[in-house]
Amino acid sequence: xxxxxxxxxxxxxxxxxxxxxxxxxxxxxxxxxxxxxxxxxxxxxxxxxxxxxxxxxxxxxxxxxxxxxxxxxxxxxxxxxxxxxxxxxxxxxxxxxxxxxxxxxxxxxxxxxxxxxxxxxxxxxxxxxxxxxxxxxxxxxxxxxxxxxxxxxxxxxxxxxxxxxxxxxxxxxxxxxxxxxxxxxxxxxxxxxxxxxxxxxxxxxxxxxxxxxxxxxxxxxxxxxxxxxxxxxxxxxxxxxxxxxxxxxxxxxxxxxxxxxxxxxxxxxxxxxxxxxxxxxxxxxxxxxxxxxxxxxxxxxxxxxxxxxxxxxxxxxxxxxxxxxxxxxxxxxxxxxxxxxxxxxxxxxxxxxxxxxxxxxxxxxxxxxxxxxxxxxxxxxxxxxxxxxxxx
Numbered sequence: 594x595x596x597x598x599x600x601x602x603x604x605x606x607x608x609x610x611x612x613x614x615x616x617x618x619x620x621x622x623x624x625x626x627x628x629x630x631x632x633x634x635x636x637x638x639x640x641x642x643x644x645x646x647x648x649x650x651x652x653x654x655x656x657x658x659x660x661x662x663x664x665x666x667x668x669x670x671x672x673x674x675x676x677x678x679x680x681x682x683x684x685x686x687x688x689x690x691x692x693x694x695x696x697x698x699x700x701x702x703x704x705x706x707x708x709x710x711x712x713x714x715x716x717x718x719x720x721x722x723x724x725x726x727x728x729x730x731x732x733x734x735x736x737x738x739x740x741x742x743x744x745x746x747x748x749x750x751x752x753x754x755x756x757x758x759x760x761x762x763x764x765x766x767x768x769x770x771x772x773x774x775x776x777x778x779x780x781x782x783x784x785x786x787x788x789x790x791x792x793x794x795x796x797x798x799x800x801x802x803x804x805x806x807x808x809x810x811x812x813x814x815x816x817x818x819x820x821x822x823x824x825x826x827x828x829x830x831x832x833x834x835x836x837x838x839x840x841x842x843x844x845x846x847x848x849x850x851x852x853x854x855x856x857x858x859x860x861x862x863x864x865x866x867x868x869x870x871x872x873x874x875x876x877x878x879x880x881x882x883x884x885x886x887x888x889x890x891x892x893x894x895x896x897x898x899x900x901x902x903x904x905x906x907x908x909x910x911x912x913x914x915x916x917x918x919x920x921x922x923x924x925x926x927x928x929x930x931x932x933x934x935x936x937x938x939x940x941x942x943x944x945x946x947x948x949x950x951x952x953x954x955x956x957x958x959x960x961x962x963x964x965x966x967x968x969x970x971x972x973x974x975x976x977x978x979x980x981x982x983x984x985x
Contacts, residue, residue, distance in 0.1 A: 637939015
């Protein structure tokens with residue numbers, strides 16, 4: 594009964610408001626960089642900074658939270674810091690000031706969602722496959738706020754995206770006060786638990802595939818909207834965001850059923866197939882209307898990967914290391930993979946064009962699909978299985 598209130602009221606409210614804040618800023622950062630006179634390579638570099646810092650920061654903060662059991666204090670400190678850093682980005686006028694502001698924003702923002710996601714999984718206890726029902730509220734928050742911010746930016750300027758983000762994340766912090774963060778029972782010492790996690794060969798292979806998935810994410814989350822601007826569809830960016838976000842709702846709502854039916858592995862395979870198809874279809878169209886239609890496939894790509902990943906991590910993480918494991922997953926997917934993809938995508942976008950960029954990322958995802966389908970099951974999950982397999 595104690596978990597009913599956070600799961601029914603505070604956590605859905607937090608996801609709704611926090612992701613509404615993200616919708617106010619994330620899609621408009623590349624446009625902001627371009628408005629400062631930066632070229633494709635420079636935009637790629639700045640876009641890569643945030644996930645690259647997150648690669649180190651997410652596991653670092655999450656590990657610190659699990660080791661010290663100071664989850665709530667770290668959460669509050671990080672949230673206040675990320676709001677301040679976002680406002681600093683909005684005041685920066687050159688690369689010299691943008692780089693440290695973005696690094697601060699990425700470093701302080703890295704632990705926020707791993708802390709909330711891991712706590713959500715703990716509160717769900719035996720119903721972890723229902724994570725999508727809670728996460729769905731974040732999608733709704735994004736869907737509501739994306740067109741609002743698009744309108745604000747169009748008529749008031751890009752600075753409004755920073756003001757909206759700061760206000761909404763500050764409200765989300767207040768909503769998070771009643772949420773019990775980091776309540777997992779510690780059944781293994783922190784250091785030995787981490788060693789056990791990284792000796793799990795299937796877990797490490799999973800991170801490799803997650804890295805390849807992360808490479809492709811900036812192709813849509815960043816460069817699709819620059820492409821829309823270049824073909825004269827700036828006014829439709831908010832609509833495109835709304836369409837893609839609405840497509841997430843059925844995915845998260847039915848994620849528990851999909852996970853029970855296909856398991857995390859099956860959901861990953863489905864997401865990779867749809868992702869490849871989506872990227873290839875972008876190479877054949879240049880019509881804003883058709884782009885909006887393809888946004889409907891979004892729910893079966895990144896959200897499916899996220900739901901499957903959260904479920905996989907929740908099932909395999911040692912007790913007491915839930916936040917650390919979520920931080921590592923987030924760091925590889927949205928950190929290392931996204932950083933590399935952002936920079937590579939920016940260079941390819943500038944030199945070879947958007948079609949070549951989409952084709953390249955489709956090829957990378959095809960490699961990930963082959964690895965996951967034909968290799969993953971052959972890898973032993975832990976040291977004991979490795980030894981048994983060697984003995985045979």
